Amino acid sequence: MASRPPAPTFGQATKLWAKIGLLSFGGPAGQIALMHKELVEERRWIGEQRFLHALNYCMLLPGPEAQQLAIYIGWLLHRTVGGLVAGILFVLPGALVMLGLSIFYVLYNDAPVIEALFFGIKAAVLAVVVEAVIRIGKRALKNRVMVAIAVIAFLAIYVVGLPFPLIILFAGLTGWIGNRLAPARFSGAAHGKDNLPDVRGAVDLMFERGELAHTRPTKWHAPRTIAIWLPIWLGPVVLILALTGPASVWTQLGGFFSLMAVVTFGGAYAVLAYVAQAAVTSFGWLAPGEMVDGLGLAETTPGPLILVLQFVGFVAAYRNAGALSPLAAGSLGALLTLWVTFVPCFFWIFLGAPYIEALRGNKALSAALTAITAAVVGVVMNLALWFALHVVFGAVHRVGLGTEVPVLSSLDWRAALLAAAAMVAMLKLKIGMLPTLAGSALAGLALLALPA
Template sequence: MNGPNYTLRELTLYFLKLGAIGFGGPVALVGYMHRDLVEKRKWITEEDYKEGLALAQLAPGPLAAQLAIYLGYVHYRIIGATLAGIAFVLPSFAMVLALGFAYVKAGGLPWMQAVFYGIGAAVIGIIAISSYKLSKKSLVKDWLLWTIAIVVAMVTFLTERENLWLILTAGIVVWLYKSPPKLSKRLPVVVLVPVLLQASAVLLNEKLIQIAWFFFKAGAFVFGSGLAIVPFLYGGLVAEYHWLNEQQFLDAVAVAMITPGPVVITVGFIGYLIAGTPGACIAALATFLPCYLFTILPAPYFKKYGKHPGIRAFVDGVTAAAVGAIAGAVCVLAKRQLTDMIAVAMAVITMLLLLRFKKIQEPFVILAAAILGLIIKNYL
């Protein structure tokens, strides 16, 4: 393996910046990483990126955070993975912590609905363009990969959830079609072994232990990216433990969409509402710990066996399925968010701007959309 053409400090600073200004949710974030690290800076190869995306899609937890951890691992192993993960999550965690403090002090965030209206429409445009670029890059002109992507996109749209078994099946189909195993040889198999850790009771009260275990399960057992974790959180937070009411939960989802970085960082906001700063820290740590472990533990095997034709074919199939799932998720989000013609127009204008002016920065689009949302909801 060739040595890296970048330093660990440069990589850490990149993920710190992405965590601070990376709007758009997991679809957009994985697109930014490909654009910045593969296409522009050429720090990461296309093969390493695809392996990371496949691993992130296979394992439970937030897609974008897992990909960031894996890309940190590529050249700098455990220390790179750790620093990349922390740098990516830290800025948005600080923001949701501040929002949680303001929310509690103000008794709610009534302006959030207006801001979310504008930002939500722009975000749909941003992630649609990211999905389009990712599809062109990953699927090229391979009819089998395009077929898989279209089928998975349709299933994701109709069921409104990602199907892990369908994604695994896609990998197996491409593997059997492109590089069928020979009976005389054993194909290396990467096994993902779930790692379950019990939270220590030392220095933690009963409620904090409950928070730690609940959010650890959320990170360890929920497959899918970004808002796919929302149904699990709703069932536990509102229906089972009654830690939040309906309005607080909806506000927490809105916070996830108006802050940069991984969407799942809203668990920090939720943890703050439940038990203050300790609750926020424990909720975030418990949610992201499984995705960290599920990335660094199988990563050496992906690096060791990733060049094998069978593994490469499997990764291609999983990547195609991941692209399809992302495209389906874009359609689901659009159906929920674009509820009137003004929102549709804002999304379309966002897409046209990003296609026409390729150097335009997404945060400026988000800021303009937020201002438009406030104006439209308050004065029109």
């Protein structure tokens, strides 16, 4: 039998969380795989089954599941301070890079070379989103009921314009009811690999020795956590409302992205369609093409893909700076967006993690999550179509309840060619996301010199 590894010191854990934060490219799948390799396979700080159990819990929560998994394991190892360090270091490198890219974008986006680079990146982003639809669909659409939920969700957001939070709510209720009527149709497979051996780690030893008393909830745990973390999360939003009024861009950013932090089930791709609709159409913060640019920037940075919201916050405040300089306003907008997006992640983990055993094996909750995941496929399909319309066509018009239809004469063959090539590269040739983005950006330099 292999020797049991010793529990990591706080310093050792901090170094590893910093390493993971710097290397966490590739979206949640790549980030979770990296954590599994570092924490389970190489260092054996946490056992296989406990890792998957924590991941299943994080999949139930709104927000970026990979960052929440880091917070959860950091909290397991070193209490609240461990969770704080793990979660902050997971986001900080990407947030700093994203801030620099956002500043570069608003200052130099009008330069012909930069415009050409982003022309190529937009086409590659479309391929990335299509690949996400396929990946999520294979996991989620296991039977006709799940396919039907995905199709209904797509029609609800694309044709009817139903808000994303309502789609998630209806999908969850459908799963909860479906568990009672036809449980076999709504039983989702566990997230993770099947039939894995129970590789035990340092955390398991700590449990056996009774060293993880902080994981056992007390009667005051929930009230105390809520009393501490709700003011930390929403206090700045309330203060900004009092100082600047309900119509200011700061209040709009704080309120809107606080709502997003509650309803972002299914990861970044799922919520981006709703954010794009609100940021472009409702608030007028960005143009349609700029939302695609932001996603392209987020794809090239480490950390959660949801960092694209930081780009939205920066550009929105930059263009509505008021008495501040545009760069200062943009930086504050990015910071506010980061705060209300990621502070709730700590709140969800610190509040719910001690009750995780009560959630384990809850079939009704699992069924609700299964239906929500299926609905997410439909929402991401809408995002892919939205991107395609605004990347490949120069103009769209609205019909019916607001459904966007392309103006066929505005087709840009160069963008269509680049998008098709990026899809072949990623889906057929299995070329990675970052090389595909880089190749598309360089190809954009050449193609933009040709007539549309």
